[in-house]
Amino acid sequence: MSAPAHALRNDEPSSYAETRAPRVASIDSARAFVRATLLEAPREGVLAITVPAPVTPVEAPLRALRKGTTWVFAPSEGVSVAAIGVAREARASGEARFVEARAACEAMLGQVVHRVDAGALAIPVRAFVGFAFAAGTACAAPWESFGDARVTLPRWTYASDGARASLTLAIDVGRGMDERLALAELEAVYGAIETARRQPSDAATIVRADHLDAARWARSIEAIRSAIERGDARKIVAARRSVITTASDIEPLDVLTRLGETRGPTTRFMARVGSATFLGATPEHLFVQRGTRIATEALAGSIAADAERGGERLVASAKDREEHAYVVRHIVERLAPLCARVAHPDAPQVRRLSTVMHLRTPIEAELARPTHPIDVIAALHPTPAVGGTPVEHAVPWIVQHETERGWYGAPFGWIDARGDAEFVVALRCGVIQGARAWLWAGGGIVEGSDPQAEWDETALKMRPMLRALGCRENGAVR
Numbered sequence: 265m266s267a268p269a270h271a272l273r274n275d276e277p278s279s280y281a282e283t284r285a286p287r288v289a290s291i292d293s294a295r296a297f298v299r300a301t302l303l304e305a306p307r308e309g310v311l312a313i314t315v316p317a318p319v320t321p322v323e324a325p326l327r328a329l330r331k332g333t334t335w336v337f338a339p340s341e342g343v344s345v346a347a348i349g350v351a352r353e354a355r356a357s358g359e360a361r362f363v364e365a366r367a368a369c370e371a372m373l374g375q376v377v378h379r380v381d382a383g384a385l386a387i388p389v390r391a392f393v394g395f396a397f398a399a400g401t402a403c404a405a406p407w408e409s410f411g412d413a414r415v416t417l418p419r420w421t422y423a424s425d426g427a428r429a430s431l432t433l434a435i436d437v438g439r440g441m442d443e444r445l446a447l448a449e450l451e452a453v454y455g456a457i458e459t460a461r462r463q464p465s466d467a468a469t470i471v472r473a474d475h476l477d478a479a480r481w482a483r484s485i486e487a488i489r490s491a492i493e494r495g496d497a498r499k500i501v502a503a504r505r506s507v508i509t510t511a512s513d514i515e516p517l518d519v520l521t522r523l524g525e526t527r528g529p530t531t532r533f534m535a536r537v538g539s540a541t542f543l544g545a546t547p548e549h550l551f552v553q554r555g556t557r558i559a560t561e562a563l564a565g566s567i568a569a570d571a572e573r574g575g576e577r578l579v580a581s582a583k584d585r586e587e588h589a590y591v592v593r594h595i596v597e598r599l600a601p602l603c604a605r606v607a608h609p610d611a612p613q614v615r616r617l618s619t620v621m622h623l624r625t626p627i628e629a630e631l632a633r634p635t636h637p638i639d640v641i642a643a644l645h646p647t648p649a650v651g652g653t654p655v656e657h658a659v660p661w662i663v664q665h666e667t668e669r670g671w672y673g674a675p676f677g678w679i680d681a682r683g684d685a686e687f688v689v690a691l692r693c694g695v696i697q698g699a700r701a702w703l704w705a706g707g708g709i710v711e712g713s714d715p716q717a718e719w720d721e722t723a724l725k726m727r728p729m730l731r732a733l734g735c736r737e738n739g740a741v742r
């Protein structure tokens with residue numbers, strides 16, 4: 265098959281691009297534009313007002329309004345967004361969660377009237393969407409507030425491509441328009457953008473790190489190998505959880521900032537719901553959708569980043585090639601009914617990250633007809649990169665044997681009013697609540713997998729989060 269014509273990108277020039285002359289962002293002009301637009305507000309639906317804003321690190325505006333739901337989606341290239349508060353929100357649960365989330369998403373985005381001031385980075389209004397790994401796996405602590413699926417149309421969205429930025433206020437008109445409140449919030453968010461604190465505070469002191477008992481891990485890997493020998497499955501992704509306790513409360517925004525200090529093709533993501541914050545920096549895209557074009561990838565098969573001749577060994581490893589091939593096959597098979605064309609190179613490449621390298625196959629597809637991004641999610645998730653194969657055996661095994669995964673290993677991203685979308689697989693991540701952090705990492709288990717090697721691999725996958733929390737060596741504190 266031929267190589268894809270373009271790599272995964274999170275944005276590109278579009279018919280939506282701003283054509284008017286840029287103007288210097290100022291709070292005075294922002295206030296004036298918001299006021300004038302509120303005067304001509306529609307009688308129902310959602311009114312979105314976008315004004316130019318100064319360029320700043322994407323997490324800066326979040327320091328203004330510290331309460332309420334928050335979302336961040338920040339790829340290593342292109343447009344990063346941070347959102348605070350709720351204009352509209354929906355939750356969905358159980359097996360119907362994809363269908364329900366899709367209906368909620370369509371209802372929210374279908375009713376948006378969008379006014380954009382000159383000079384702003386103009387992107388269509390985005391709803392943020394997150395799912396649990398499997399229905400019913402976000403019930404216990406620390407996941408209770410997240411649920412099986414959540415769709416948020418945020419009240420405030422800051423977007424920046426590094427050269428230009430914008431701030432969008434979305435108002436559910438039916439719930440009334442409080443101009444004074446809107447302007448007071450604008451003042452606060454704009455102020456936080458202008459006075460952005462670029463340096464995170466010192467990392468919290470880790471007082472305890474509870475990793476899964478290594479003997480228990482070995483037993484679960486052996487159990488998976490037995491299931492594979494019996495023919496129940498060919499691959500199951502095993503994950504383990506570590507719980508970190510610190511001397512004082514952890515500031516999630518500082519952890520997010522530190523995650524951004526490691527260069528590399530990762531997407532930082534964050535969702536705060538209630539007092540819990542889920543965040544990480546993942547190397548894996550579930551897919552990017554632009555119109556009827558889909559760009560996705562198989563990312564599976566791992567080796568330590570500092571392994572001697574690691575890239576060569578990874579490409580030559582039959583075990584890693586097998587684990588990887590299951591993911592490619594799954595994605596191609598699941599996209600085929602939706603697509604007129606699916607293409608990928610024959611052999612995987614090596615994706616280098618800070619602590620590990622992975623095998624990666626980019627996959628491109630053309631949808632046969634306009635398809636809602638949540639239908640694409642429902643087709644693809646969970647791939648054998650995070651679940652296993654066959655999926656009907658692997659996922660129940662995981663649900664039965666592991667502590668609840670919550671949103672770990674699950675689709676996380678955004679869908680815009682034009683129907684474009686970008687979703688990552690939430691990996692290399694954890695939940696922060698007060699002075700505690702829960703971290704997850706996993707790896708694909710196939711016939712020849714060794715428990716110790718898988719333990720070491722998951723330790724390397726956890727390391728970026730541990731470092732961002734201030735823990736220098738994985739497992740150094742017990």
Ligand SMILES: C=C(O[C@@H]1C=C(C(=O)O)C=C[C@H]1O)C(=O)O
Nearest residue numbers: 563564565566649705706707708
């Ligand atoms: C499951 C994780 O990573 C996934 C599993 C991989 C593997 O088994 O080689 C590689 C990349 C990811 O698709 C994780 O990071 O927790």
